[in-house]
Amino acid sequence: MDSAQLSTPEAKLADAKKQLNFPRIVVICGSTRFMAEMAEAELRETIARPAKIVVKPGCDMKSSHDLWSDPVEAQALQIRLDELHRSKIVLADEVLVVGDYIGDSTRAEIAYARSLGKPVRFTHPEIDPGA
Template sequence: MDRAKIITICGSLKSMAEVQTIAERIELEGNCVLSITYPTKDKEDYTEEELEILGKLHKQKIIMSDAIYVVNINGYLGESTKSEISYARSIGKEVLSLVDDYQI
């Protein structure tokens, strides 16, 4: 068996159900998935420090990965996801996506 790819999921927090379905599919294909951390409270209830920690740790997941998988339902990309795609490309990571027709 080939070595499993480590793939970090990137996408909007609005697409939790789709992210979970895609993460399961990717794992059933034999890969290891690092997913989005879903908040347990409203964004305004987090401190700036907490938001910064979550952002840094998601970038660390990208560093540890072979690729990212962008869950871009109907082609939607938020600013954070665009930043993650640019970051992944800048460090030579493969970028996979649900919908291929996006421009970064």
């Protein structure tokens, strides 16, 4: 692929992953109420053949924690985490939506992934908003 074809950062990233012979990267999306299911999906995707690199939400802000006990700090943190998760979607080769419910945030993540041309899979395909 010549440099003229690598016109976007996303195309450059995809080319670099190909040159490095990276495993596919899957990002797990969904409501944080499904954190246990996300951990199970991470395990299954990691040990699958071929194995995948898995990224998922790093924390559950619906559970209490000192790091987001202040409402103002929690709101700023949520914005940063949303931006971080969008970066994970850009990094990933595919998206796996976990759980049997899709809220506004997950719906926006699915739309974003699809706008980037990322394949989206569901643990519960019947909830696919694009179906």
